Amino acid sequence: MTAAALAPTFPDTPAEVLPGLAELIATQLAPQVVDIDLKGVYPGGFLQQLGAIGGLGSLTPVAHGGTARGLGHAIQVIEEVSKQCVSTGFLLWAEYALQWYVINSSNQALAAEMLPKMARGEVLGGTAQSNSMKSCVGIEEARLKARRVECGYVINGVLPWVSNIGPEHYFHMGASLPDAPGLVIGLVHGSAPGLTLAQNAHFIGMEGTNTFACQFRDVFLSDSRVVCHADEFNAFRDRTKSAFILLQMGMGLGLVDACVAMMKRSDRTHGHVNRFLDVQADALEAELDAARAATYALAEKIERDGSAPYVRDTLALRLAGSELSLKAANAAMLHLGAKGYLSNNAAQRRLREAYFIAIVTPAIKHLRKELHEFDTHSCALSQPQPELEEA
Ligand SMILES: Cc1cc2nc3c(=O)[nH]c(=O)nc-3n(C[C@H](O)[C@H](O)[C@H](O)COP(=O)(O)OP(=O)(O)OC[C@H]3O[C@@H](n4cnc5c(N)ncnc54)[C@H](O)[C@@H]3O)c2cc1C
Known part of the structure; x- marks a missing residue:
């Protein structure tokens, strides 16, 4: 089958992808790209402005503050941004990944509380799922360990690199339990007690992605912040x-x-x-x-x-x-x-x-x-x- 025969029915230009997107990229992102790359400037303001025009909400149901335009639409917004800057495209991916886990959680109260703020860019964040994904396929051990306690879990361990985070941001982590298969996945705030974010490395690219090492020392993850318990993990x-x-x-x-x-x-x-x-x-x-x-x-x-x-x-x-x-x-x-x-x-x-x-x-x-x-x-x-x- 040719590429043309497979061609989807998605719009071609940034203006058609999302009203206001082309202008926002040209005026707010393009002038910063070299500073993002070479000086490590974090384009958080651009992400928030993108959220305000509906550029973060494609996966999220309208009832939770999103636009529900769908997965293809989310990819298109990331594509348009990455035409200028892949660092910012990656941050945008992180925003979508953050929401995607909450959308798919059985924790409806968490979805109702967090999704509207995430979809509109009022809170930003990322995902620390690299280690989880690698541990699932036997590339490395799960680096975070969870212990069940009353009303939640206590988390310990270190994740070397997590992007689009900071003291005001949220991110997902996955931790293994000593006595059960699967991982518990939780939503953590950057200022959680016991969590240390350290920017102790410099990269040859992606310097503007707010990438931190995360050290968990007895960080409490309450059940209200659990995205997925270990027995729900495979599904x-x-x-x-x-x-x-x-x-x-x-x-x-x-x-x-x-x-x-x-x-x-x-x-x-x-x-x-x-x-x-x-x-x-x-x-x-x-x-x-x-x-x-x-x-x-x-x-x-x-x-x-x-x-x-x-x-x-x-x-x-x-x-x-x-x-x-x-x-x-x-x-x-x-x-x-x-x-x-x-x-x-x-x-x-x-x-x-x-x-x-x-x-x-x-x-x-x-x-x-x-x-x-x-x-x-x-x-x-x-x-x-x-x-x-x-x-
Ligand atoms: C700029 C940047 C942003 C990232 N953002 C995220 C994110 O948002 N969320 C997320 O989950 N993951 C993030 N990662 C991690 C990324 O997804 C990969 O897991 C990582 O690049 C290693 O993958 P790999 O397949 O090369 O691993 P491997 O081949 O398993 O490891 C590669 C090598 O890196 C070494 N290494 C591991 N940690 C460190 C460290 N701290 N310092 C020096 N060497 C180390 C390993 O020992 C190994 O030798 C980020 C990585 C980078 C470089």
């Missing part, structure tokens, strides 16, 4: 996983789009020599169109049928998105030549952003491991298996 993971990961495609699509645009601009003056490079703008654009069509088609399927049947498709597409991002950023860098090597030029920034897309959980190696386990039937996820269902 919760299955119903949230595909959308959680597919949302990250917005970062890759936006980045590749920006690289194609840079390559085309460079070809206007250097096409006579750029044409000897292996990856050309038109061919890359065709790959982008196919990836975009596949992403929005998969978003529609996940919305229609739920997450669990599409986990494998999502992992495969997310892997292709990482590989295409690396290819595009490399090609853009070679097209721009010495100009792209300047510290304020977008080409070298795109290269560093592409590596982030490739290493943020699920990283390329993580995706390949999970896909291998799916294909050798050693996957832990309770993905429906046709033979088992018939038996």
Whole structure:
């Protein structure tokens, strides 16, 4: 099937994606991009303004303050923002991931209390689910340990990197219990007693993402802040996983789009020599169109049928998105030549952003491991298996 045949019915321009989005990106985000990248400026004000125009609420029901425009819409907003800046696109992904877990929680009181504020950008936050996801597929141990106490849990341990957080932010954590399988997932406030946020590392990209190490020393997680208890974990993971990961495609699509645009601009003056490079703008654009069509088609399927049947498709597409991002950023860098090597030029920034897309959980190696386990039937996820269902 061609990319055109798969083409979704989503709008093309930022103005059509969300009224006010194009202007907000041009006036509030674009002027800050170099400072976000090189000086570590956190674009929290932009996120709040985006929330005010409905740019954070696509997944959240209208009854809880969202717009309910759907998964494809959320990915489109991330894509539009990532065309300018993947650091900010990642923060936006974190915002959606934060809400997605609350939306899917059986804790209705938590949803009623938090979602309206999250969907409108009145409170911001992220997700510390990297370690949980890696522990689920045997890459590393769960780094947070929970102990059941009256009315909640006590949490101890350290998570090295969590983005879009701070003393005023919220984030999700997952912790294992000594005597039960699964993880307890909870919503934690950045100023919770016993929680220390430390900014003890500098990154070659994503410096503006407010990324902290989180040390939990007897942090109390009350039952009222539990998103998912350990005995609910498998079902919760299955119903949230595909959308959680597919949302990250917005970062890759936006980045590749920006690289194609840079390559085309460079070809206007250097096409006579750029044409000897292996990856050309038109061919890359065709790959982008196919990836975009596949992403929005998969978003529609996940919305229609739920997450669990599409986990494998999502992992495969997310892997292709990482590989295409690396290819595009490399090609853009070679097209721009010495100009792209300047510290304020977008080409070298795109290269560093592409590596982030490739290493943020699920990283390329993580995706390949999970896909291998799916294909050798050693996957832990309770993905429906046709033979088992018939038996
Ligand atoms: C800028 C940035 C933002 C991130 N934001 C988030 C987030 O919001 N939420 C989230 O859950 N995860 C976040 N992460 C973590 C990320 O998703 C990955 O888990 C992480 O990049 C490691 O993945 P990996 O597959 O390379 O891990 P692995 O291959 O398992 O580990 C890679 C190497 O990193 C080493 N390492 C681990 N922690 C540290 C550390 N603190 N300092 C130095 N080396 C270390 C490991 O020992 C190992 O050698 C972020 C990472 C970065 C770089």
